[in-house]
Amino acid sequence: MKETLVTISKRTGFAISTVSRVLNGQAEKYRISRKTVELILAEARRCDYTPSLLAKGLRMKRTNTLGLLIPQVSNPYFADIASAIIREARSHGYTVMVVDTMENEENEQEGIRTMLSRRVDGIVAVPCGRTPDHLEKVNRSVPVMLVDRSFERTSLPYVCTDNYRGGVEATRILLQRGHRRIACIQGVPHSMPNRRRVQGYLDALRQAGLQEEAIITGDAFSLENGYRQTKLAVAGPDRPTAIFALSNTILLGAVKAIRESGLRIPEDISVVSFDDNPYLDFLVPAITRIGQPVEEIGKTAVRLLLESIREEVRCRTQLQLPPERIVRDSVANPRTAK
Amino acid sequence: MKETLVTISKRTGFAISTVSRVLNGQAEKYRISRKTVELILAEARRCDYTPSLLAKGLRMKRTNTLGLLIPQVSNPYFADIASAIIREARSHGYTVMVVDTMENEENEQEGIRTMLSRRVDGIVAVPCGRTPDHLEKVNRSVPVMLVDRSFERTSLPYVCTDNYRGGVEATRILLQRGHRRIACIQGVPHSMPNRRRVQGYLDALRQAGLQEEAIITGDAFSLENGYRQTKLAVAGPDRPTAIFALSNTILLGAVKAIRESGLRIPEDISVVSFDDNPYLDFLVPAITRIGQPVEEIGKTAVRLLLESIREEVRCRTQLQLPPERIVRDSVANPRTAK
DNA sequence: GTGAAAGCGCTAACAC
DNA sequence: GTGTTAGCGCTTTCAC
Numbered sequence: 140m141k142e143t144l145v146t147i148s149k150r151t152g153f154a155i156s157t158v159s160r161v162l163n164g165q166a167e168k169y170r171i172s173r174k175t176v177e178l179i180l181a182e183a184r185r186c187d188y189t190p191s192l193l194a195k196g197l198r199m200k201r202t203n204t205l206g207l208l209i210p211q212v213s214n215p216y217f218a219d220i221a222s223a224i225i226r227e228a229r230s231h232g233y234t235v236m237v238v239d240t241m242e243n244e245e246n247e248q249e250g251i252r253t254m255l256s257r258r259v260d261g262i263v264a265v266p267c268g269r270t271p272d273h274l275e276k277v278n279r280s281v282p283v284m285l286v287d288r289s290f291e292r293t294s295l296p297y298v299c300t301d302n303y304r305g306g307v308e309a310t311r312i313l314l315q316r317g318h319r320r321i322a323c324i325q326g327v328p329h330s331m332p333n334r335r336r337v338q339g340y341l342d343a344l345r346q347a348g349l350q351e352e353a354i355i356t357g358d359a360f361s362l363e364n365g366y367r368q369t370k371l372a373v374a375g376p377d378r379p380t381a382i383f384a385l386s387n388t389i390l391l392g393a394v395k396a397i398r399e400s401g402l403r404i405p406e407d408i409s410v411v412s413f414d415d416n417p418y419l420d421f422l423v424p425a426i427t428r429i430g431q432p433v434e435e436i437g438k439t440a441v442r443l444l445l446e447s448i449r450e451e452v453r454c455r456t457q458l459q460l461p462p463e464r465i466v467r468d469s470v471a472n473p474r475t476a477k
Numbered sequence: 478m479k480e481t482l483v484t485i486s487k488r489t490g491f492a493i494s495t496v497s498r499v500l501n502g503q504a505e506k507y508r509i510s511r512k513t514v515e516l517i518l519a520e521a522r523r524c525d526y527t528p529s530l531l532a533k534g535l536r537m538k539r540t541n542t543l544g545l546l547i548p549q550v551s552n553p554y555f556a557d558i559a560s561a562i563i564r565e566a567r568s569h570g571y572t573v574m575v576v577d578t579m580e581n582e583e584n585e586q587e588g589i590r591t592m593l594s595r596r597v598d599g600i601v602a603v604p605c606g607r608t609p610d611h612l613e614k615v616n617r618s619v620p621v622m623l624v625d626r627s628f629e630r631t632s633l634p635y636v637c638t639d640n641y642r643g644g645v646e647a648t649r650i651l652l653q654r655g656h657r658r659i660a661c662i663q664g665v666p667h668s669m670p671n672r673r674r675v676q677g678y679l680d681a682l683r684q685a686g687l688q689e690e691a692i693i694t695g696d697a698f699s700l701e702n703g704y705r706q707t708k709l710a711v712a713g714p715d716r717p718t719a720i721f722a723l724s725n726t727i728l729l730g731a732v733k734a735i736r737e738s739g740l741r742i743p744e745d746i747s748v749v750s751f752d753d754n755p756y757l758d759f760l761v762p763a764i765t766r767i768g769q770p771v772e773e774i775g776k777t778a779v780r781l782l783l784e785s786i787r788e789e790v791r792c793r794t795q796l797q798l799p800p801e802r803i804v805r806d807s808v809a810n811p812r813t814a815k
Numbered sequence: 816g817t818g819a820a821a822g823c824g825c826t827a828a829c830a831c
Numbered sequence: 832g833t834g835t836t837a838g839c840g841c842t843t844t845c846a847c
Contacts, residue, residue, distance in 0.1 A: 198842050204595075218556030493825085
């Protein structure tokens with residue numbers, strides 16, 4: 140049978156309230172005698188007392204638990220984010236319940252329901268819907284923090300990469316080498332990170348007076364999409380001299396297609412990708428890329444969320460953290476510019 | 478203010494118990510009239526009633542929650558396992574609390590404490606200690622299921638890869654090509670997966686009458702370890718013609734060292750690795766490897782655990798699932814055998 | 816310095 | 832068919 144305050148109370152002869160106070164470190168506050176404190180602590184240790192956070196949560200209306208909605212835990216990028224969030228939460232005494240939404244809005248909604256039922260103190264979400272409506276509604280009952288992805292106009296707080304700037308930088312890396320025909324292979328068109336990256340790409344081209352040259356294709360953050368679009372691109376008459384892949388998965392597809400076509404990176408075609416990953420240094424050549432500050436995103440999101448829980452106010456901070464250029468060997472001058 | 482059974486009870490005029498029964502789908506069982514049912518359901522929907530699983534858990538002594546202890550969520554291999562576990566649990570109506578133990582036994586113990594306090598119905602663990610003692614003790618109060626790693630002699634149930642067989646198969650792939658000097662670069666020596674893989678390697682050599690040729694080095698599942706050991710191995714006088722890396726990370730270090738030394742894979746030296754990962758197909762050459770049935774491991778572990786929770790008996794199943802050979806292009810005949 | 820008791824939201828045994 | 836009530840384990844107000 141489980142130990143409770145009652146059993147300890149009975150065995151030590153002190154009242155439940157006294158036991159509770161001692162076990163919560165409130166002995167001082169209530170000026171409970173040293174002797175009592177020690178007796179109770181000893182007994183608690185002896186019987187391996189494990190306080191019920193269920194009962195405590197029910198009483199206190201706080202569970203020290205956060206909910207985390209992630210579109211795909213097995214995706215290394217999301218795993219990194221989840222990892223950062225879980226660790227940061229733990230360092231503040233919070234535990235995290237994770238729901239894998241599998242990029243499905245229904246799963247997301249159901250996940251939110253379970254979390255609310257479990258009375259989480261706050262929710263961190265990488266949202267997968269097209270609109271913030273539902274999450275905004277949830278935010279009225281429990282604080283919500285968006286991570287990685289956000290929405291066009293929303294009052295919800297978020298922490299993500301400055302994807303626009305990432306798009307600009309990636310494109311500039313190529314422009315500086317003299318590339319003019321740069322194919323941008325995108326992921327899910329309506330998603331915010333995608334739109335911002337594309338916008339960055341377009342603006343960089345525009346500033347270079349190359350707006351006419353924009354080539355935007357693709358529709359999914361997948362290897363298949365990267366492969367298909369690259370196949371098409373290199374087969375066409377006016378082959379691009381460089382490819383900007385908007386994600387790791389797209390990049391892999393692109394690399395596969397390029398290799399199959401017999402072209403060499405970077406001699407025949409340059410490549411820049413988004414997202415960091417240790418493996419990218421082991422491809423030949425190593426891939427030049429725009430890394431996202433994953434660790435910082437997770438940490439910051441949790442800190443802001445916990446703060447808003449503590450202060451009992453809704454957080455309104457919307458943060459875009461700067462991406463990181465990781466220059467390797469997949470970019471060279473275009474042939475035509477030689 | 479939050480809605481509860483009481484508020485609904487008051488507003489509809491029915492007793493709390495009636496409301497409870499209806500909302501739990503027990504209307505039939507208690508032969509509650511259609512009208513009552515509809516009124517109550519309507520009101521619950523209207524006010525967006527969210528049942529408190531805290532209160533329910535307190536009352537029922539079941540929370541429909543599992544605890545998951547993972548040594549490093551950001552490691553793609555563990556992320557895959559976590560993903561499978563989370564999804565399988567969800568499909569049975571369970572939510573998962575994840576603790577990242579960071580390969581630290583203290584964190585593991587603390588993680589267990591929080592989980593027990595939160596009254597999880599069961600715990601899935603990739604343990605990081607050297608002995609099963611503590612987990613066996615925990616198993617007396619709540620069912621524990623080991624995953625990926627196990628212990629030499631333990632009564633705890635587990636589901637993992639047949640690492641011994643993996644070690645044998647990897648080694649045989651090399652032996653069949655005529656390799657005789659095969660360096661095995663291991664990870665943490667005392668860990669079960671490592672020991673079993675090494676044992677498989679040794680037995681495969683023995684069966685080929687090559688026990689004298691065994692070369693076992695290394696001490697960590699890390700890129701650095703793989704790099705260092707490979708550097709030493711290729712620099713030595715009697716260079717191995719093949720390397721068996723006991724993990725992905727070790728492999729990457731090995732590849733780096735081999736490239737730096739100017740040797741080519743597989744012409745100068747063959748390579749076989751453990752663990753699957755999509756990126757391995759994009760290295761040049763693509764790496765031949767032994768994949769672990771991660772999805773199945775996670776699924777099976779959760780199923781067995783839930784079953785033992787349901788039946789209220791301790792599971793004693795200890796399962797080793799067969800690994801998968803993934804043959805690519807990193808193995809060739811050794812030079813000397815030509 | 817310590818204790819008694821109410822109540823958090825829920826289920827289920829028992830009553831009618 | 833529906834209602835009353837005890838109790839899950841905890842915190843906290845009020846009392847002494």
